[in-house]
Amino acid sequence: MQYRCASVLALLLASAPAWAGDKPIYQPAPDWVKPAPPLDTSKLDGESPVLLLVDQQHRLHDGERWAYTDGATRIASAQMLNQAGTVQLPWQPDDGDLIVHKVEILRGGERIDALAKGERFSVLRREEQLEQLQLTGVLTATMTVEGLRVGDVLRVAFSTTSKDTALAGNVQTVVPLVSAPVRVGFARTRLLWDEGTAVQWRTPKGTAAKPVRAGGFQELEVAVPLAKAEELPGDVPLRFQRTEMLEATSFADWQAVSRTMAPLYRTEGAIPPGSPLAAEVAKIKAANRAPLDRTAAALRLVQDEVRYLFNGMAGGNYHPQSPADTWQRRYGDCKAKTLLLLALLDALDVDAEPVLASIGMGDLVAGRLPSAAAFNHVLVRATVDGRTLWLDGTDSGTRRDDLGDAPPFRTVLPVRAAGATLMPVPLAAPARPQTSVTIELDQSAGYTLPTVYKATFALRGAMGQELNLAASQADREQKDQMAAGIIANTIGNATVVDRSIRWDAASGIATVEVSGIADSPWQSDDRKLRLPLDHAIGPLSFDPDRSRTGWQGLPAATNGPAYNRIVTRVRLPGGGRDVALDGDQTLPGHYAGLAVDRQVTREGDWIVVREDLRADGAEIAAADINDQRGRVAKAKTRLLAAVAPEVRPAPWQEVTAAVRDKRLAPLEAAFAKNVADHADDAEAYERRARFRQSLYDWRGALADVDRAIALGSTAGRHLWRAWLYRQTNEDAKAHLDLVAAETLEPGSVPVQLELARYEALHGEGAAAVARLDRQDGTTGGAQRTELQMTRSYVLAEAGRRDEAIATLDAAIAARPGQVPLLNERCWVKxxxxxxxxxxxxxxxxxxxxxxxxxxxxxxxxxxxxxxxxxxxxxxxxxxxxxxxxxxxxxxxxxxxxxxxxxxxxxxxxxxxxxxxxxxxxxxxxxxxxxxx
Missing domain, CATH: 1.25.40.10 (Tetratricopeptide repeat domain)
Structure with a gap:
């Protein structure tokens, strides 16, 4: 086991005594290893497996695990040559030794022994996972194999050993098993253990394997590759999935594992009187009288004052560093933080114990053999005022109100001197929202006009800490991008005008406040204008596939535990008169594990929707899947929305009324600030130009497009300005912009079509037709249709009506039923x-x-x-x-x-x-x- 608080499965290597070496040893394979069959590489071709040999043999003896691996790979491509040409063998010298047995190239009938030629591995200290806050102590032996070519077979055989006194003489191993559809020439998984050691072993269900006696050892060989695993729906709980591994352990039961780990977490004398930690205990006692408050203060000290750093060095896989060392260094992994927290709680007279957990394995743990390798995390279980509290020192932002929250581990193992059995962890939504979002949309200017928005995002715990860390290291532009990314997931196409990111250490909450301008959120649906107000059921997906007979008894997993709160406030046009609400204003019960508490109120000209979304992570029993699927489907037909009155001002009437009543001031101010803050950003001017254009303020839009072009001249911007000049009756200027667009993108079909239209309107029909002739053969699809319609328009403007119609006749004959072409011919006639x-x-x-x-x-x-x-x-x-x-x-x-x-x-x-x-x-x- 390695206590890696972000890994899925504990690594196979355990801590080793000080005799382990930090350089590879070169020697033949030990006598107990059964050699693989000889490899015949003379008849290999492109259809041969890439993996020619996967031979894994493990031996458990005298408290030591010896893992032997022999592998041969066909170098099938140049890419594979680049990947496999440098052999990398990682190991932990504090766990045991790396022993290299063989490195050779097989080429036809030739065998090239790299070790015999004197090639040796170089040793690097590799801390590749330091960015994940893991100091693993891993060394990597590397060798770039000389002379390796495409078509060769590279064979490498090596062993690693490990022995850990923390296991009190017990041994354990986990061997991954090769499984179909992986193709392999020869595969073997072999396990040996001495007859004097009681070893339990387990292979996947349906695997035929039986141990036999062999010279004082028991020998188990698993036939691999395994048959392809039964296909299962992706939403079944983990315990139904096949674990493709051979595991073995000398632990008799979970109580033995619990007893063995207990000495590592003793707290007697861990905080000597007069020590810096004793002073921290005194501070907590002086500031807090209630046990719950003291517990919260101790947890906060461990979470906030000691940074997380996995330490796999010096026997660190199982042995936590002392509380004094952790406090002095101000870093530690989950083992160190747990021991520190246990020592603090012991000094504060709070009943607490460590518990082992697995991040990622969930309910699979209960189906594992008893061993320390079943876990990769450790935390604290405390009892205060009769309540069970789960305290994780590696978490962040946990405060007093959160102490009752249960972790998502489902199954844990308490660590006790007397031993303990596995303990289920009940799942429930957190007490406080993990995210709280408030969205305010001021749509008072009109249904179709943009909206001024304000949004507040409060993130608690680890998410808040991560956001605070990222914000503290970001520059202004990066913070703008962070805010834009957050708002895009909630409001969609929006411009950020103001933003702030702040951290409140007392509450453990990071708050992002964003304000700006967004497109109108009202959507046309079946000739009705609707404003979606649902944030609960719309995003929910629940449609488990149980179509196969063998799947019909399988439950479905759900997401969680989680708790999110969303408040939506919308200021309605016209004071909200005649705006109706459609859909479910309340949602009683559960919807595929999600409970929604929704409240809808009208506050003057505001609609306010408050939604608390709680997911407990509970499974949906097979018998309940159809009912829950139906509940979700029905709720999706009744998504909450505001519905605009059918009789309402047309868009141009909204604009004129908003201008007349001076309701555009907030929008104008927001655009002005955005331009002022981004004076060198052409897109800021473009955004305001589009707004001004929507108000039919042609001169204002022209001024902004002028500025955008000054900052960055593009064909698209010149086409835009040409169109605006057409609206202001300045055709000569429009022509100059069209020519500028052509200069920038001479091959652009849209530019050529606009120039042709301009020429046709200004009595240059022949030139326009010639221009279009030059585009023939260069377009297809929608552009070809546009070219044909433009040709018809140009000919008609030039007085060549019959030719215009004939152009469309030919186009429609070639592609009957094309709606744009039919409409154009109707229009021309x-x-x-x-x-x-x-x-x-x-x-x-x-x-x-x-x-x-x-x-x-x-x-x-x-x-x-x-x-x-x-x-x-x-x-x-x-x-x-x-x-x-x-x-x-x-x-x-x-x-x-x-x-x-x-x-x-x-x-x-x-x-x-x-x-x-x-x-x-x-x-x-x-x-x-x-x-x-």
């Missing part, structure tokens, strides 16, 4: 007032094929107007605006139809709305002979 019946058929067919036909309804409205079928034109234009409220072309044409029908007031309103959004729309339609 409608605006040019020709073949109107054919145009009607095109539009109608396109509407039938389209998912969102608002543009096509607009085109058909023009056709109906040309045919003097005004009622039908009005119906189509109303429908287009219902699907796409505020579409300028539809508004303008509806104004034309309304005027023709005698509705002067309605027409003027539509014309004003269209011109607000598209200043040159009157000019555009005048080219088609359609006037207000």
């Amino acid at each position: 409608g605006t040019r007032n020709v073949a109107l019946e054919e145009a009607l058929r095109d539009c109608t067919k396109a509407i039938e094929l389209a998912d969102t036909p608002s543009m096509i309804l607009d085109s058909r409205g023009v056709v109906y107007f040309r045919m003097n079928r005004l009622d039908e034109a009005l119906t189509d234009l109303d429908a287009a605006l219902e699907l796409s409220p505020g579409r300028p072309a539809s508004l303008f044409m509806r104004g034309v139809v309304r005027k023709a029908k005698g509705d002067a007031a309605g027409a003027q309103a539509d014309f004003a709305a269209a011109k607000l959004q598209s200043p040159r729309i009157v000019e555009e339609y005048a080219r088609y002979g359609i006037k207000p």
